[in-house]
């Protein structure tokens with residue numbers, strides 16, 4: 001479950017948060033494949049509740065009503081078409097699977113769901129699956145409220161309701177079967193794996209039983225015998241009863257410490273300095289690299305849900321965000337996920353939408369950026385080009401580290417790439433050993449190589465591998481990156 005089955009040596013996946021299936025299909029063909037992105041994490045595709053107070057929040061999609069593939073992102077036909085078209089250009093699809101629970105206990109009764117499927121949250125009835133009252137954990141939960149009241153008690157974290165969401169009894173063979181059927185339908189359609197929601201709230205043994213029933217990936221696009229890739233969402237900052245390591249054997253796990261630490265470092269809070277990242281990775285007590293999925297921000301912590309608080313760097317701090325993302329993509333630790341957001345003013349706000357609540361198309365501007373409220377961080381030149389950098393340096397060691405004892409650092413990836421950061425309040429002006437073969441290279445932060453010419457800064461690497469770098473602390477992007485494929 002740890003192998004993402006990426007194609008053509010591609011290394012970074014992108015979360016196209018709340019995008020419609022039709023837009024994702026086009027994005028795979030026109031941008032993600034040519035730029036070398038490995039895959040897309042999509043928003044939950046199952047039918048969910050429709051909420052109007054607050055008005056159509058993004059988080060309604062985390063409240064399933066049925067496993068019909070009918071959502072704010074589109075129909076089953078559109079989903080299938082998207083999976084096919086992305087697979088055909090070598091971009092994998094990873095589904096956000098919400099299998100811990102159904103809707104909130106106060107979800108009411110009726111047909112306020114994406115495709116008008118009837119449900120009754122009071123009676124815990126979801127006839128379209130079907131699930132009934134006995135398929136939920138309420139008998140097992142020991143708290144007075146029926147909700148999780150303390151994260152220090154592993155039993156209640158797994159047997160009680162997460163923020164009142166009706167908690168499925170995954171110990172039941174019947175429930176496991178229904179969940180596995182849902183996931184298998186997606187696997188048969190061609191998805192490469194899953195981001196599994198709220199894994200802290202499920203017993204690893206129950207998850208193992210579900211995953212054991214999953215089909216191998218569709219052999220139209222994947223090798224025979226390929227198991228689905230699994231990323232488990234477990235928030236473990238180190239001080240709760242449940243540890244991320246309990247889930248290592250089941251797939252990769254989200255490393256939230258990476259996101260919160262990188263934010264603190266880039267903001268220079270708590271006395272942190274970029275030079276302390278010389279041993280970034282396991283040296284910072286992160287989980288083993290082969291177990292981790294890493295990110296600068298995710299859809300929760302970019303808006304104050306989940307952990308990390310105000311330290312998290314997001315598109316709203318664009319200069320720091322580009323630096324943090326470049327650092328992540330240049331560094332060998334972990335499997336990387338790039339966030340692609342929509343703009344928002346308040347944290348409940350759903351994606352850009354029309355008056356009837358339907359999601360707007362993603363608008364693409366002539367300069368490759370997005371419009372109509374779509375932020376598209378993955379299309380920011382610096383971030384796109386660093387996803388390319390990661391592909392070019394894949395498999396190369398972290399090498400030629402340099403730092404100034406403060407917030408200026410540089411490191412290479414064998415003889416395939418080199419990057420320099422200046423997050424201090426004074427200029428960087430010096431010669432460094434890059435480890436790269438001599439030649440003239442195009443800096444992929446300030447520009448890109450186009451038809452043998454460079455649209456940004458050029459860097460001259462001498463026959464001895466040394467090159468001069470001059471990065472002002474007031475530069476739009478105070479960093480420079482070169483790699484084997486950016487050689488002119």
Ligand code: AAO
Nearest residue numbers: 059060062063104163164198200235237300305306307308
């Ligand atoms: C909504 C409403 C609720 C309402 C509910 C049902 O907001 O008021 O009761 O509907 O009607 C999303 C939204 C929720 C939304 C939900 C359903 O974020 O607001 O609820 O959809 O529509 C925990 C889980 C983690 C979860 C995270 C948000 O462990 O799995 O909460 N993330 C996933 C998704 C997320 C989604 C769901 C799960 C549900 O990514 O989008 O929710 O499907 C501690 C614990 C964490 C815990 C956090 C937050 O973290 O460790 O496990 O995450 O608290 O409660 C410090 C600590 C750190 C701590 C943190 C947060 O940093 O060091 O450990 O503070 O305070």
